[in-house]
Amino acid sequence: MIGITNPPLEIAHNWRESIGTMVARNFLEVDANFLFPRLDFNGSKDGVVGMEFPIYNYLIFLWSKVFGYSHLAGRLINLIISSIGIFCFYQIIKIYYKEKTAFYSGIILLSSVWFYYSRKIIPETFAASLVIIGLYFGLNYLYKKEKTIDFVLFMLLAILGVLSKVSAICLLGICAIPFLDRKVPLIRKIAISICGFLLIFFVGWWYYYWNPYLTETYAFPHFFMGVPISQAISDLFNNFALFSKRFYDTALKYIGFFSFLFGLFWSIYKKEKLVIFVFISTSFFLLPIILKTGYNFAFHDYYIIPFVPIMAFVAGFGLSSIPWQKFAIVILFAIGLEGIINQQHQFFIKPDLAKLALLEGSLDQFGSRKDLIAVNSGNYPTALYMAHRKGWITFNNHLKSKEYLLRLKSEGCQFFVILKKSFGTDVDLPLEKVYSDEYYTIYNNTFLK
Structure with a gap:
């Protein structure tokens, strides 16, 4: 039972765990219809996605309805x-x-x-x-x-x-x-x-x-x-x-x-x-x-x-x-x-990965869970899940483009999270910095003059 309550931050396949937990949490917080599972990394869109039949995710949702949401479930x-x-x-x-x-x-x-x-x-x-x-x-x-x-x-x-x-x-x-x-x-x-x-x-x-219907309908x-x-x-x-x-x-x-x-x-x-x-x-x-x-x-x-x-x-x-x-x-x-x-x-969870558990609290200081964010985690949705927000997972080379930043802002992105050690490396953005520590930096969507 060691680590039975740990968040999905282990070394191996934390990205897949994050996807599964996203679906379960969205059943709880957005829509409980198991025919329409949702992920958080489709930008400003609904995030409805084709996937494996989500009976496992739905059991997590049912547990959460009774006992509250936790990774123990x-x-x-x-x-x-x-x-x-x-x-x-x-x-x-x-x-x-x-x-x-x-x-x-x-x-x-x-x-x-x-x-x-x-x-x-x-x-x-x-x-x-x-x-x-x-x-x-x-x-x-x-x-x-x-x-x-x-x-x-x-x-x-x-x-x-x-x-x-x-x-x-x-x-x-x-x-x-x-x-x-x-x-x-x-x-x-x-x-x-x-x-x-x-x-x-x-x-x-x-x-x-x-699955093809969901993929085509929700893009x-x-x-x-x-x-x-x-x-x-x-x-x-x-x-x-x-x-x-x-x-x-x-x-x-x-x-x-x-x-x-x-x-x-x-x-x-x-x-x-x-x-x-x-x-x-x-x-x-x-x-x-x-x-x-x-x-x-x-x-x-x-x-x-x-x-x-x-x-x-x-x-x-x-x-x-x-x-x-x-x-x-x-x-x-x-x-x-x-x-x-x-x-x-x-x-066990590496210390650098464990720090991502603090990301949600850091973002809560400057906004709400309804805010859309972008994270430089590449193809890995783990940090976005830990932030308890929806938005985009992206790469540093994309974030270096002002046109890209403007496009995300126009689509509703409120904050940009730059991971420095886990899933990403540091990069400076021409935006207002609202928080920074050894592990990540948070920018709002206000451009510096």
Whole structure:
């Protein structure tokens, strides 16, 4: 629970956390209609934007309606759902294998990249967990002949998970297993198939109709919709070292990855069809994601997250197959230790970044939250979010142009914030300076003579 109340100012991906928290805060302060999520960095415009289905952001909003807005909400919601996801992951493996395999797999997943991202304010582990929890209910429906509520929960959670993050669809490759099992009644296979068609419909509607509609209507082309396959292949080929690193380093770290390779080798050697089939079927679903995202998959470490449970399962199977279980436990301990040590620095905020938490108070001395501002943070919206204002994120070379400054002023910009250490460097503007310290300077929109 260290840093569970921290603002989104960690080293890694604070920009994505800021985007998610912007959306949640705007549901609270502007409009609670989840069909029209809003960001703060579209200047004087509404900021309505196409994005991932904002169920996670909406849960933060609902929490805030009851308990007040805080960064605890986003972190705690993600942590709770991701923890339930690991528990259901453990329970799913127990359907097919001994408790030892499930336990090893769960510990490996817990100490993987999942460990840190399950408490960040972004939807990757949240979405993957919704799908895993849904799979738990779905498999209960198929194998244990549980009530219809299990099917309904599977359908709802799987759809919401994939809507929240399309890459989580790779986990649904597991559904191919019961379809090949003659013990599963045909009527239940048909029910799961209907769920699949509904998922395709809702995901298609949101990402290929509603998102483009919002982008065109509100003129805010922010959301990444992928690249052509030819470009993706070229990007991945040119950045193959970085792409492969997502598997051997980001996912499970080195010891975990070698355990995964051993588990994969052992399953092939022993002809363990279930492990092989799970790996192949989920990889088949992951491939289109890789070919759609291209360089982004290689560059951003969070794209691999939905596939990490599969790698953890294969690694757990491998460790549980080792005859000398004391040796397997030593390896398991080493996997956990390596994973956590390599992520512990992400729980703390650098002093320079921490100072951005004071930006809102500094601006409050000279105006209100309705004032539009411009910040020299480049493509990063973090400082604008911390300022609790709307406006522009821009670059120093733009701000050096008087014509650019005049244009922003004509569009309603009241203050210009120059960051000196985090996200930006110092630059003098021909405007009236109202505040300055070691970390940032605030100008109003009055030009000096």
